[in-house]
Amino acid sequence: MMRFLRRQGWVAGLLALLVFLFVLTKLIQPGYGSGDFGSLARAVLPYAFAVAAQTVVVIAGGIDLSVAAMMALTSVTAASMMNGASEEYAYFVVPFVLAMGLVLGALNGLLIVVTRVPDIVVTLATLFVLQGAALLVLDAPGGAAAEWLKATVVGTMPIPGLPDWADAWVPKALVLLLVCLFVIWIPLRRSRLGLSIYAIGSNELAAFRSGVPVARTRIVAYALSGLFAALGGLSLTISTGIGAPIPGPYLLASVAAVVLGGVALGGGKGGLLGPIIAVFVLRLVRTDLTLLAIDPNVTAIIEGAIMVAVVMFGAFITIRGRPAGATP
Amino acid sequence: MTNSATMPQPVSLGRRLKRFMADRPLIPLIILLVILVLILQVLRPGIVNERWIANTAKFAIPLAILAGCQTMTMLTGGIDLSVGTVATMSAFIMATQIVNQDPTVAFILAMLPAVLIGLVNGVGVGVFRVHPLIMTLGTSLIGTGFLQVYQRTVIASGAKIPDFLNWLGTGLTYGFPNALFLFVPVAVLIVFTLNRTGFGRLLYAVGDNERAARLSGVRYWQVITALYVISSLLAGITGLLYIGLIKAPSLSLAEPLVLPSVAAAVIGGTSIFGGRGGYMGTIVGALILTVLTTLLTILHMPEGGRRILFGFMVLFVTAAYLRIIEDK
Numbered sequence: 001m002m003r004f005l006r007r008q009g010w011v012a013g014l015l016a017l018l019v020f021l022f023v024l025t026k027l028i029q030p031g032y033g034s035g036d037f038g039s040l041a042r043a044v045l046p047y048a049f050a051v052a053a054q055t056v057v058v059i060a061g062g063i064d065l066s067v068a069a070m071m072a073l074t075s076v077t078a079a080s081m082m083n084g085a086s087e088e089y090a091y092f093v094v095p096f097v098l099a100m101g102l103v104l105g106a107l108n109g110l111l112i113v114v115t116r117v118p119d120i121v122v123t124l125a126t127l128f129v130l131q132g133a134a135l136l137v138l139d140a141p142g143g144a145a146a147e148w149l150k151a152t153v154v155g156t157m158p159i160p161g162l163p164d165w166a167d168a169w170v171p172k173a174l175v176l177l178l179v180c181l182f183v184i185w186i187p188l189r190r191s192r193l194g195l196s197i198y199a200i201g202s203n204e205l206a207a208f209r210s211g212v213p214v215a216r217t218r219i220v221a222y223a224l225s226g227l228f229a230a231l232g233g234l235s236l237t238i239s240t241g242i243g244a245p246i247p248g249p250y251l252l253a254s255v256a257a258v259v260l261g262g263v264a265l266g267g268g269k270g271g272l273l274g275p276i277i278a279v280f281v282l283r284l285v286r287t288d289l290t291l292l293a294i295d296p297n298v299t300a301i302i303e304g305a306i307m308v309a310v311v312m313f314g315a316f317i318t319i320r321g322r323p324a325g326a327t328p
Numbered sequence: 329m330t331n332s333a334t335m336p337q338p339v340s341l342g343r344r345l346k347r348f349m350a351d352r353p354l355i356p357l358i359i360l361l362v363i364l365v366l367i368l369q370v371l372r373p374g375i376v377n378e379r380w381i382a383n384t385a386k387f388a389i390p391l392a393i394l395a396g397c398q399t400m401t402m403l404t405g406g407i408d409l410s411v412g413t414v415a416t417m418s419a420f421i422m423a424t425q426i427v428n429q430d431p432t433v434a435f436i437l438a439m440l441p442a443v444l445i446g447l448v449n450g451v452g453v454g455v456f457r458v459h460p461l462i463m464t465l466g467t468s469l470i471g472t473g474f475l476q477v478y479q480r481t482v483i484a485s486g487a488k489i490p491d492f493l494n495w496l497g498t499g500l501t502y503g504f505p506n507a508l509f510l511f512v513p514v515a516v517l518i519v520f521t522l523n524r525t526g527f528g529r530l531l532y533a534v535g536d537n538e539r540a541a542r543l544s545g546v547r548y549w550q551v552i553t554a555l556y557v558i559s560s561l562l563a564g565i566t567g568l569l570y571i572g573l574i575k576a577p578s579l580s581l582a583e584p585l586v587l588p589s590v591a592a593a594v595i596g597g598t599s600i601f602g603g604r605g606g607y608m609g610t611i612v613g614a615l616i617l618t619v620l621t622t623l624l625t626i627l628h629m630p631e632g633g634r635r636i637l638f639g640f641m642v643l644f645v646t647a648a649y650l651r652i653i654e655d656k
Contacts, residue, residue, distance in 0.1 A: 063459075065461065111643065115643065115646075115647040115650070116647075116650060117643065117646050117647050117650055118601070120459070120461060121600050121642075121643070121646055122643060124461070124590075124642070125639045125640065125642045125643035125646075126639065126643075127639070128587055128635050128636070128638055128639030128642065129635070129636045129639035129640060131632075131635055131639075132631075132632040132633060132634065132635030132636035132637075132638075132639065133632060133636060134632070135630070135631055135632030135635065136630060136632035136633060136636075137632075139630070139631075139632070245632075249469060251465065252462070252465055252466050252469055255462055265459075295477065297473055297476040297477045297480070298473075298477055300469075300472075300473040300476070301470055301473035301474055301477065304466060304469040304470035304473055305470055307466060307469075308448075308452070308463070308466035308467065308470065311458050311462055311463070311466065312452055312456040312458050312463075313456075315456050315457045315458040315459075316456050316457070319457055
C-alpha cells in the first residue's frame, strides 16, 4: 500500500493538491487571474531550478548543501559581468555562467570521490567556499541584467492556434522553466547515464558490481546539479535585475520540495515531475497566505514550519519504508 | 598481508606521525597556535602583549562556547547550525526586554526560545530521524522569522545592554577578561560531562555505533533530545555574552560565528562523523581561528576570502582525519 502510494499515486495526489490549492486561491481571491499566475511562475523559477539541482543529486544517493550558495555565486557573477556591458555581451555571459556551474558542480563531485568524505560534509565545506566566493565577486547586492534576458521571463508566450484567453495562461517564465528542465532531463533519463544515476542511488555496491562507473556517474550527477543551480542563479539575476551575494532560503526549500515530490532521501527513487509540482504547491501556499493578508514575516515562519514538517514526514516515511533489520 | 599478523613490521615515520596525531591531537594544535602567534609577531612587531592576549581571549570565548555545542553534537554524528540564530535571539530578547522588565524575567524570556528550538531540534533528530543539518537549518530559519516579527513589536521601546553583561563581555579583572568567569565553569562542565559522566559516555557511544548503542539499551531519542536542548541553552548563554562584547543588538548578531564554530570543532580534532574528539582540542581550535582571523585582517583579506579559507580547512582536516582513522 505504502509502496504503491509512493510509486504511482504520489505525483497524482500532488497534482490533485495543486488543483485544490488553485481552487482555494480562486475562492480567497475571486480576481485571481492570468497575471497572478504569471507572477507565480516567475516566483517559482529559481526555486524550481534549485529543486531540480537537488533532485538529481538525491536520486544519485547524495545531498547537495551548496545549492543555494552556488545560485548566489552564479547570480552575482552574471549580474556583475552584465553590469554596464552591452546587450550582446549577455550572449557570452549566459553560456559562461552555465559552464561555471557545471564545472563547480563537477568539482563538488570530484572532491567527494577523491577525498571519500561523505557528501554532506563536502558540500557543507563548498557551501562556505562558494558563499565566500560570492562575497568576493560582489560584497553587496548590485550589478545588472541585459534587457533581452529580462524579457524572457516577463509576459506571456504567444502560441499560434491558441485563443488569446488561453494564451494569457502561458507565461514565458513557465515555458522557459519547462523547456530548460526537459531539454536536460528527458534525454538524460532515457540514456545509459540516467540509468546509472538511479543505479548508484539505489544500491551503490550492486551498481558497482554490475559495471556502472560509480565515481564518474557521481561526478556527472553533481555537475548536472551545478548546471541546474547555475540556471537558478541566472533566473534570480534575470527576474530581480541584480545579483545578491547572500544565499536565499533555497537549500531548505529544495530539500523540502524533493521530499514532498516523492523522491526518497535515500536515493534511487522518484523523478523530476513530482518535485517541480511540489515547488508550485509550496509557492502557492505562500501566495494564499499573502492573499489572506497575513504579515509577510509570519508567512515566513509558517512556510519554514511547513518545510520542516515536510522534511520530518519524509524522514519518518524513510524509516517506516526500510525493511526490518536493515542497517540505517 | 598474510604475515603482518605474526611479524611486527617496522612502522614508517609517516604512520607513526599519523598515529601520534590521532592519539594526541592537542600537541600539534598548540604548536600550530604558537606558530601563528609568532607569524603575527613577525608581521607586526610588538602586537603580542598583555592587552592583545586579553582581547584575543575575549573574542575566542564566545566562539569556543559555540564550538562546544558543535563538539557535543558532532560526537553523536550530528551538527547544530541553529546556534547562531539561538544566540542572536536570546541576545536580542535580553537587550529589548531589560528595558522594562526585571533582569530575572528578561533572562528567562531570553532563554525560552533557546529551550524551545533545542527541543524541536532534538525531537526532529531523535524521534523523526531528520538529518541534523537539515533540521537545525530549518529551525534556524523559523527562529529568524520569529525574531523579525518580534522586532517590530519592540521597535518603540528601544534596547539597552545590561550593565552586568557589559561587565562580563568587555570588563577586565587584574588583566584577565571577565568572560573567563563564565567560560571556565562552562568549559570545566563540558569536559567533565564528556569524560566523567554517563551522559558523556552515551554521546560517544551513540556517535561511535548507534546500532550497538541502541541494542545495549540506550534510549536514543532521550539522549539526542537532551543533547540538543543543552546545546541550544549554551548557545543562548553565548548570545548574552556576545551582546555584552559587541554592544549592538542586531538580527544577525551571532550569525557570522556559525561557520567558525564548526571549523573550530573540526580543527580541534572532533570527528564530524561522531564518536571521536573532545572539548580541549576545540578550545585550542577556537583560539587558532581567532588568531588566524587577526592575521587575515592584518593581511587585508576580505570576509569572502576568509570564508573560502575556512571552508577548505574544514574539508582538508576532515579528509585528513578520515585517513588517520582508516589507518588504525
